[in-house]
Amino acid sequence: MSSQANVVRLDALVEFAARALFESHGLTLGEAQDETSRLPDDHDIAASIGFTAPQVQGAILMTTRKDLVARAWPRELRHREPSEREVCDWAGELVNQLLGRVKNALVPFGLTLEQSTPTVVIGKHVHRAPPSTNVARRYFFETSVGSLLIYFDAAMAKGLTFSLDMSVRPGPEGDVHLF
Amino acid sequence: MGKTVIVIDDSQTIREQVGTTLRQAGFEIVEAVDGVDGAEVIGRTPDAALVICDVNMPNRGGLELLEDIRKDESRKALPVLMLTTEGQPQLIERARKSGAKGWIVKPFKADLLLAAVRKLTS
Numbered sequence: 001m002s003s004q005a006n007v008v009r010l011d012a013l014v015e016f017a018a019r020a021l022f023e024s025h026g027l028t029l030g031e032a033q034d035e036t037s038r039l040p041d042d043h044d045i046a047a048s049i050g051f052t053a054p055q056v057q058g059a060i061l062m063t064t065r066k067d068l069v070a071r072a073w074p075r076e077l078r079h080r081e082p083s084e085r086e087v088c089d090w091a092g093e094l095v096n097q098l099l100g101r102v103k104n105a106l107v108p109f110g111l112t113l114e115q116s117t118p119t120v121v122i123g124k125h126v127h128r129a130p131p132s133t134n135v136a137r138r139y140f141f142e143t144s145v146g147s148l149l150i151y152f153d154a155a156m157a158k159g160l161t162f163s164l165d166m167s168v169r170p171g172p173e174g175d176v177h178l179f
Numbered sequence: 180m181g182k183t184v185i186v187i188d189d190s191q192t193i194r195e196q197v198g199t200t201l202r203q204a205g206f207e208i209v210e211a212v213d214g215v216d217g218a219e220v221i222g223r224t225p226d227a228a229l230v231i232c233d234v235n236m237p238n239r240g241g242l243e244l245l246e247d248i249r250k251d252e253s254r255k256a257l258p259v260l261m262l263t264t265e266g267q268p269q270l271i272e273r274a275r276k277s278g279a280k281g282w283i284v285k286p287f288k289a290d291l292l293l294a295a296v297r298k299l300t301s
Binding site: 021024025073074075076077082085086089090092093096097099100101103104107112115117173174175176177178179 | 191237266281284298
């Protein structure tokens with residue numbers, strides 16, 4: 001599989017993972033838009049998490065509005081409004097769960113990523129510097145409570161291929177495996 | 180008084196989400212923020228009926244904590260349920276071999292979590 005094919009595969013995985021994650025938390029993401037120039041000024045929170053594997057190193061960065069994160073607050077806790085600190089914690093957990101879904105989707109392709117713990121930043125008018133990695137993808141989604149941006153930056157070794165092995169399957173999200 | 184469940188996760192929101200789900204079903208909840216804190220909490224909660232533990236945490240991970248629990252003669256029978264974003268078969272197998280009783284990939288479904296907790300604490 002070519003590097004371009006890797007990117008196409010990656011785009012599909014990340015978009016699907018983001019859509020499924022937010023849907024599970026009650027928020028529908030619109031179609032991913034290919035708007036490379038748009039930098040929303042209303043984004044006031046960013047959450048990032050790093051990952052590494054022998055041939056891949058990178059990070060996922062998610063930026064959005066705090067009220068969008070609050071809208072995706074767990075159902076069990078919706079009897080009250082989350083504090084700013086709780087929104088930050090949840091943003092970190094969301095990007096953690098997003099990477100988890102991407103990681104699990106990559107398992108059948110023989111790619112096993114190790115991950116960092118998430119970091120969250122809040123503030124206004126914070127924009128990302130140009131990436132230096134050879135893979136730098138950007139996914140822009142509109143929702144009913146504002147937009148969501150996901151950046152997937154990775155340094156991938158030349159010649160890395162995603163070889164599908166259908167015999168290797170990750171555990172499905174939400175299901176319980178009792179041993 | 181309900182059975183005590185120790186919830187170990189570096190996310191406050193996840194701890195509260197799990198805690199709210201289980202408290203509504205009559206369980207007592209004790210929280211810990213990582214594997215180091217978790218070991219301390221387990222040590223001072225001798226009546227715990229179950230541990231629910233994340234895998235990727237700062238300071239000490241959940242699988243390392245699980246392996247420590249199994250080496251401790253006084254705690255080796257304590258059931259541990261892993262709750263994590265990880266779905267890699269190698270990690271699930273490592274947990275199973277280390278004596279975990281189950282594995283749930285986040286985001287969890289409250290009813291399924293509760294059913295598993297009831298089964299493991301019955």
